[in-house]
Amino acid sequence: MAEFDWIAKYFAPLATxxxxxxxxDDVAEVSGKASIVTVDALVEGVHFLGDDPIDTVAxxxxxxxxxxxxxxxxxxxxxxLTLGWPKAREEAELAAFAKAFGEELGVWGVSLIGGxxxxxxxxxxxxxxxxxxxxxxxxxxxxxxARVGDEIWLTGEKIGASALGLADRRAxxxxxxxxxxxxxxxxxxxxxxxxxAHATASMDVSDGVLADLQKLLxxxxxxxxxxxxxxxxxxxxxxxATLGEVLAACVGGDDYQCLFTAPGSATRAIEAAGRSVxxxxxxxxxxxxxxxxxxxxxxxxETTGFEHS
Amino acid sequence: MAEFDWIAKYFAPLATxxxxxxxxDDVAEVSGKASIVTVDALVEGVHFLGDDPIDTVAxxxxxxxxxxxxxxxxxxxxxxLTLGWPKAREEAELAAFAKAFGEELGVWGVSLIGGxxxxxxxxxxxxxxxxxxxxxxxxxxxxxxARVGDEIWLTGEKIGASALGLADRRAxxxxxxxxxxxxxxxxxxxxxxxxxAHATASMDVSDGVLADLQKLLxxxxxxxxxxxxxxxxxxxxxxxATLGEVLAACVGGDDYQCLFTAPGSATRAIEAAGRSVxxxxxxxxxxxxxxxxxxxxxxxxETTGFEHS
Numbered sequence: 001m002a003e004f005d006w007i008a009k010y011f012a013p014l015a016t017x018x019x020x021x022x023x024x025d026d027v028a029e030v031s032g033k034a035s036i037v038t039v040d041a042l043v044e045g046v047h048f049l050g051d052d053p054i055d056t057v058a059x060x061x062x063x064x065x066x067x068x069x070x071x072x073x074x075x076x077x078x079x080x081l082t083l084g085w086p087k088a089r090e091e092a093e094l095a096a097f098a099k100a101f102g103e104e105l106g107v108w109g110v111s112l113i114g115g116x117x118x119x120x121x122x123x124x125x126x127x128x129x130x131x132x133x134x135x136x137x138x139x140x141x142x143x144x145x146a147r148v149g150d151e152i153w154l155t156g157e158k159i160g161a162s163a164l165g166l167a168d169r170r171a172x173x174x175x176x177x178x179x180x181x182x183x184x185x186x187x188x189x190x191x192x193x194x195x196x197a198h199a200t201a202s203m204d205v206s207d208g209v210l211a212d213l214q215k216l217l218x219x220x221x222x223x224x225x226x227x228x229x230x231x232x233x234x235x236x237x238x239x240x241a242t243l244g245e246v247l248a249a250c251v252g253g254d255d256y257q258c259l260f261t262a263p264g265s266a267t268r269a270i271e272a273a274g275r276s277v278x279x280x281x282x283x284x285x286x287x288x289x290x291x292x293x294x295x296x297x298x299x300x301x302e303t304t305g306f307e308h309s
Numbered sequence: 310m311a312e313f314d315w316i317a318k319y320f321a322p323l324a325t326x327x328x329x330x331x332x333x334d335d336v337a338e339v340s341g342k343a344s345i346v347t348v349d350a351l352v353e354g355v356h357f358l359g360d361d362p363i364d365t366v367a368x369x370x371x372x373x374x375x376x377x378x379x380x381x382x383x384x385x386x387x388x389x390l391t392l393g394w395p396k397a398r399e400e401a402e403l404a405a406f407a408k409a410f411g412e413e414l415g416v417w418g419v420s421l422i423g424g425x426x427x428x429x430x431x432x433x434x435x436x437x438x439x440x441x442x443x444x445x446x447x448x449x450x451x452x453x454x455a456r457v458g459d460e461i462w463l464t465g466e467k468i469g470a471s472a473l474g475l476a477d478r479r480a481x482x483x484x485x486x487x488x489x490x491x492x493x494x495x496x497x498x499x500x501x502x503x504x505x506a507h508a509t510a511s512m513d514v515s516d517g518v519l520a521d522l523q524k525l526l527x528x529x530x531x532x533x534x535x536x537x538x539x540x541x542x543x544x545x546x547x548x549x550a551t552l553g554e555v556l557a558a559c560v561g562g563d564d565y566q567c568l569f570t571a572p573g574s575a576t577r578a579i580e581a582a583g584r585s586v587x588x589x590x591x592x593x594x595x596x597x598x599x600x601x602x603x604x605x606x607x608x609x610x611e612t613t614g615f616e617h618s
Contacts, residue, residue: 024528026377026512027347027441027449038336039389039423039438045430068335080348082391082436114348121354122431127391129348129438132336140336203335219333 006117010098011081014105019078020113028114034077034131036140038068044123048182049169054093055100056182057124062104064206065130067186067256071204073139073196074132075189076110082127084120108189135196146201146220146261152213152281153199153270154231155187156257159209160245161234163252163306177234184256187275194273195260202260209250211305212259213281214289220261225290226250226281228298243293253306315426319407320390323414328387329422337423343386343440345449347377353432357491358478363402364409365491366433371413373515374439376495376565380513382448382505383441384498385419391436393429417498444505455510455529455570461522461590462508462579463540464496465566468518469554470543472561472615486543493565496584503582504569511569518559520614521568522590523598529570534599535559535590537607552602562615 012023019029042064044050048057062079069076081101085094105112110130134140165181168174195202201220205212209231217224233241233249241249261283262270270277291298321332328338351373353359357366371388378385390410394403414421419439443449474490477483504511510529514521518540526533542550542558550558570592571579579586600607 021451025381025449025452027345027381027383029344029449030346030440032344035338035341036336037339037389037423037438039391039425039436041391041393041425041427041436043393043427043429046428072334072336074336080346080438082348082350084350084352084434114346116348116350116436118350118352119355120352120434125393125429125434127348127350127425127436129346129389131339140334140338142330143334 006094010094011112011115014098014102014112017111017113020111023114028080030131031077033133035134036069036072036074036132037129038065038132039127039129040064040068041125041127043125050123052182054097058097058101059104059183061126061128062101062108062110063184063186064256065128066108067204069130069132070187070189070192071195071202071258072132073135073141073192073199073202075135075192076108077131077133078111078113079105080113080129081115083115083117084125085117086120086123089124135193139196141195141199141202141260143201143203143216144219146217146222146283147263148222148283148285150200150261150263150283151267151279152224152226152283153260153262153277154209154257154280155191155275155277156185156232157276158232158234159255159257160249160252162254163249164234166254177236181254184254186256187258190273191258191275191277194270194275195258198262198266198270199260200262202258205255205257205259207253208305209259210289210301214304216259217283217289222283223286223288224281224283225292227292229294230278230280243298247301251301251304251306315403319403320421320424323407323411323421326420326422329420332423337389339440340386342442344443345378345381345383345441346438347374347441348436348438349373349377350434350436352434359432361491363406367406367410368413368492370435370437371410371417371419372493372495373565374437375417376513378439378441379496379498379501380504380511380567381441382444382450382501382508382511384444384501385417386440386442387420387422388414389422389438390424392424392426393434394426395429395432398433444502448505450504450508450511450569452510452512452525453528455526455531455592456572457531457592457594459509459570459572459592460576460588461533461535461592462569462571462586463518463566463589464500464586465494465541466585467541467543468564468566469558469561471563472558473543475563486545490563493563495565496567499582500567500584500586503579503584504567507571507575507579508569509571511567514564514566514568516562517614518568519598519610523613525568526592526598531592532595532597533590533592534601537600537602539587539589552607556610560610560613560615
C-alpha cells in the first residue's frame with residue numbers, strides 16, 4: 001500500500017485542525033499557542049519488543065513525549081509523526097496503530113498536524129515531535145534551577161514497574177508490570193500546572209531515579225540527599241518493599257514520572273493541588289547524591305541508571 | 310558511546326540559540342517567528358544507500374526539508390533531529406555527519422534546537438522536523454489553489470539528475486549525477502519569497518514531475534498541459550535531450566525542485582526576480598494532465614512517478 005493511501009486512510013481522520021490541511025500537503029501550520037517543542041523516538045528492539053502489541057507502542061510513543069512536556073510545565077498541543085513501517089507488518093497492524101495513536105492523542109488533548117511515513121527495511125521506528133503550551137510564563141522549567149534548601153519531589157504512586165515488566169516480557173511472561181512497561185503510567189496534565197507554578201528545576205525520569213536526580217543536581221551545581229524509604233515502589237506482593245527492591249526500582253528505566261525541586265515555601269501549595277506527588281529528599285550544597293534508608297546512609301550503587309542501547 | 314556524550318560532543322556545538330538550552334534539556338523553546346512546520350525522514354537502504362558518504366546524507370536530510378518549506382513560500386528557521394544510529398557505525402562517521410549537518414544548516418540559515426538520538430539495530434534512520442517563517446501572509450501556499458488559466462512553473466535548470474545518479478550508484482559508478490542524487494540541488498531561499506508573493510498552488514517535486522503535477526492539478530479540481538520540450542533535463546552529454554530522456558527525467562524522483570502555478574499577471578514579476586524558474590505548462594478546466602512535445606500530443610506514461618519503497 002502506498003504512503004499516500006496509508007495517510008489518507010488511517011492518519012488523515014486524526015488530523016482535524018485546519019492547520020493540518022487534512023495531511024494532504026507537505027507542511028502544517030502550527031496553532032501559534034505553543035512555545036515549547038520536544039521530540040522522542042521509539043525503536044523496535046530497543047524501546048519496545050517486536051511482539052509488543054502495536055497499539056501499546058502507539059500509546060507509549062505519545063506518553064513519552066507528553067511526559068517530557070509535563071515535566072517542563074507545559075501542556076501538549078500538536079504533534080507530527082514520523083512512521084517507519086516494514087512491509088512485513090500487515091495493514092491490520094497499521095490500522096491498530098493509528099486507532100490507538102488517535103485515541104491516546106485525544107486523552108492528552110493533542111492534535112496531529114503532520115508527519116512522514118516511510119518504508120523501513122527492518123523493524124518499526126517512530127519519531128514524534130510534540131509542541132507544548134507553557135502553563136505559566138515560568139515554563140519551560142529547566143533541569144538547572146535547583147537551589148540549596150529546595151525539596152526534591154517525585155510524582156507517581158510507584159516507580160519501578162516498567163523495569164520489572166521488561167524483565168517479565170523478556171522471560172515471556174505477561175503481568176501487570178509488563179502492561180506498565182508497554183504503556184507507562186505518566187502524571188496527569190494538571191501536574192504541568194503545578195510544576196510550572198512552583199518548580200525550580202524539573203525533568204522526566206526515563207533513565208532511572210538515581211541517574212536522573214544526579215543529572216538534575218549536577219545541572220544546578222548542587223547536591224542532595226534522597227530518602228529511599230519515601231520512594232513509592234511497585235511490587236507484585238502486598239509486603240513493604242525491601243531496600244534492595246527500592247534500589248532496583250530507582251536504577252530501572254522507563255518510568256516517565258517527573259522529578260522536580262521546589263522551595264519549602266511552595267510545599268503547602270503543591271500538596272493542596274491534590275496530585276500524586278511527594279517529597280523524597282532535599283537539595284544541599286555538597287556536590288553528589290547521598291542516599292538514606294530510614295535515616296541511615298546507604299552507599300550509592302555503581303550503576304545508577306539505565307541506558308537504552 | 311552514550312547518547313548524552315554524543316549530543317554534548319557533536320550536536321551541542323551546533324545548537325547556539327538560547328531556546329536550544331545547549332541540548333542539555335528534553336525540550337526546546339521555539340523562536341516564535343515560525344508558523345509553518347514540516348518533517349521528513351531518510352532511511353538507509355530506502356532514501357540513501359548504505360555506502361553513501363555520511364556527510365552527503367546529512368546534507369540531503371537538511372535539503373529535503375528546506376525544499377518543502379521553500380515550495381510553500383517559507384524560509385526555514387529551526388530544526389529538531391531524530392538520529393537512529395547503529396553501533397556498527399564508527400564514531401568518526403558520526404563526527405562527519407554532525408559536521409556536514411551543521412554546515413548545511415548554516416547554508417540555509419537554520420538553527421538546531423533539539424532532537425533525540427537513539428540506537429538503531431540495523432541501518433541509519435533520520436527524521437528532521439523543521440519550522441519555517443512565512444515569507445508573506447499568503448504562505449503556506451497549498452497544493453490546492455491552482456486556477457484555470459494559471460501558468461505552471463518549474464524551478465531549477467535541469468531535472469532528472471537524481472534518478473540517473475541513483476542508477477549510476479546502483480551500478481557502482483561515481484558521476485556528476487550520482488553526486489546530485491546524494492546531495493540534491495534545491496531552489497535558493499529567495500524562491501520562497503517569489504512563491505509566497507505570486508503562487509496560487511505549490512509543492513516540491515519529490516516523486517517525479519508528472520506524478521506531482523497530477524497531484525497538484527487534482528488537488529485544485531482542474532487539469533492542465535505540460536510542454537515537455539520546455540522542461541530542462543539533465544544529461545551527461547552536450548546534445549539536446551530526446552523525448553524519451555525528458556519523459557524518463559519527468560518520472561524520476563528525488564529532484565526536490567518546486568512546481569507551482571501563478572496567474573499570467575504575475576509572469577513579469579516572477580521573471581524579474583531573476584531566479585531559476587520557467588513556465589512549462591498551463592492550467593485548464595479539463596481534468597487530467599496532457600503532455601506535448603514541440604506542440605504535438607504525447608501519451609501519458611503508465612507510471613508517472615517514483616515511490617520510495
